[in-house]
Amino acid sequence: MQPNDAVLIVVDVQNDFCPGGALAVPDGDAVVGIVSRIAKQFSAVVMTQDWHPADHISFASQHAGRAPFETVELPYGTQVLWPDHCVQGTAGAAFHPGLVVPGVQAVFRKGFRRMVDSYSGFLEADRTSTTGLGGYLAERGLGRVFVAGLATDFCVAWTALDAQALGLDVTVIEDACRGIDAPTIPGGTLADAWRRMSDAGVRRGRSDGLV
Ligand code: VGL
Ligand code: ZN
DSSP states (O other): OOOTTEEEEEEOOBGGGSTTSTTOOTTTTHHHHHHHHHGGGOSOEEEEEEOBOTTOTTBGGGSTTOOTTOEEEETTEEEEOBOSOOBTTSGGGSBOTTOOOTTOOEEEEEOOSTTOOOOSSSBOTTSSOBOSHHHHHHHHTOOEEEEEEEOIIIIIHHHHHHHHHTTOEEEEEEEEEEOOOOTTSTTOSHHHHHHHHHHHTOEEEOGGGOO
C-alpha cells in the first residue's frame, strides 16, 4: 500500500480517448488494466472526466472553416481545436468499461463551461475557473500525488503541472499513461510535455516501481 497521504488521480480514461473513440489516443486502452491494478494500492483514488457541452468552444465544428488540430486565439490564449469528443451524457464520455476501480472516491468533471476548455483537472484554460480538486486534496491532507491516464501530453501533463504548482509532491506513472504526440501542434509532442514536467520538478515513475 501507498502511504495515507498519497492519492492516485486517474485522468480521462474515457471511451472517446481510446481506440474507436472520437479523439483516440494511440494505444490508449493499454492504460485500463494497469490503472485498475495499481489503484488497489491507494487508499485515496479520484478520477477526472472530460465533460463538454455539445457546442463546446474547443470543438473545430464550432469554428467555420477550421479543422481539428488547428489552433485559434480565444480570450484566454491559444486553443487547439479538437474533434467533437466527450459530450456530456454520451457513450464517448463514459469511462472505459474495462476500468475497474470500485474504490474511486470522487470524480472531477472539467471542460463543462461552453467558453472555456480544460486540460487540467485543477484549473481550466482561463487559469481562473476551478474544478474544486485542489481544495479537495487539501481538505483530505493528500499531498503526495500520482497521476495516470490520458493523454500524457495534454490532460495528464497539465494536471501534474498544476498539482506541482500547488506545492504537492507529484509523480506521473509513465507506463500508466499514453500520449497524443502531435508534432503539428506547437509544443504538442510527448517529448515537449515531458520536458515541461521535468523542468517543473514532476517525477517520472513506473507502475512496477510503486511496489
Ligand atoms: C484531452 C484534448 C482535449 C485529454 C481532453 O484528456 O488529454 N485532450 N480534451
Ligand atoms: Zn476535451
